Amino acid sequence: MLLENEKLVRFLVQAKRNTYAAQGDEASVPPLLSGSKQLEYADGEYRYRDIYFGMDFFAGQEVVELEGRPVWTMVYSGGVTMSPASRERTAAVYRFLMSALKQVNPHQLYRGPERWREGDWEYRNTSQGGLGSFHGVESILLDGESVYELHYSGGLLLD
Numbered sequence: 001m002l003l004e005n006e007k008l009v010r011f012l013v014q015a016k017r018n019t020y021a022a023q024g025d026e027a028s029v030p031p032l033l034s035g036s037k038q039l040e041y042a043d044g045e046y047r048y049r050d051i052y053f054g055m056d057f058f059a060g061q062e063v064v065e066l067e068g069r070p071v072w073t074m075v076y077s078g079g080v081t082m083s084p085a086s087r088e089r090t091a092a093v094y095r096f097l098m099s100a101l102k103q104v105n106p107h108q109l110y111r112g113p114e115r116w117r118e119g120d121w122e123y124r125n126t127s128q129g130g131l132g133s134f135h136g137v138e139s140i141l142l143d144g145e146s147v148y149e150l151h152y153s154g155g156l157l158l159d
Contacts, residue, residue: 005131008064009131012109015048020098032051035053036060049064057080061075062154072157076152078148079148080093082147093140093142097112100123110152111125111150112125132155134155135152136152136153
């Protein structure tokens with residue numbers, strides 16, 4: 001199982017770097033659920049699917065399948081916390097979020113790194129647990145003021 005988990009971790013890092021973090025909604029495929037956005041990535045026997053609803057506030061689920069069988073999942077919800085949120089400001093928050101999520105690595109696997117800065121923007125991510133069972137919170141601050149927050153949890157799906 002350890003070897004399979006190492007493969008899964010490598011795959012997750014690549015999938016996350018190659019979907020929303022790299023292309024935003026441009027990685028979309030026709031969604032399975034009406035009104036949703038759906039991002040997919042596949043490599044060998046692994047397939048990653050991220051389905052979510054909403055924009056300023058959104059909720060979704062990521063699933064990894066191995067040979068057609070779901071083996072890992074993460075659910076999440078959150079979004080822009082500033083009020084009112086203009087389209088331009090929301091777009092700026094999500095551009096920065098994409099930049100932070102590109103920093104995903106095997107040690108900070110679920111979203112982005114523990115901390116990431118670009119100019120006046122700061123990304124923070126705290127999580128507990130491991131690949132089998134985890135939960136966490138990510139946030140974005142602009143000039144020290146909270147503008148975004150997301151909660152997530154998930155783990156391995158065992159038979």
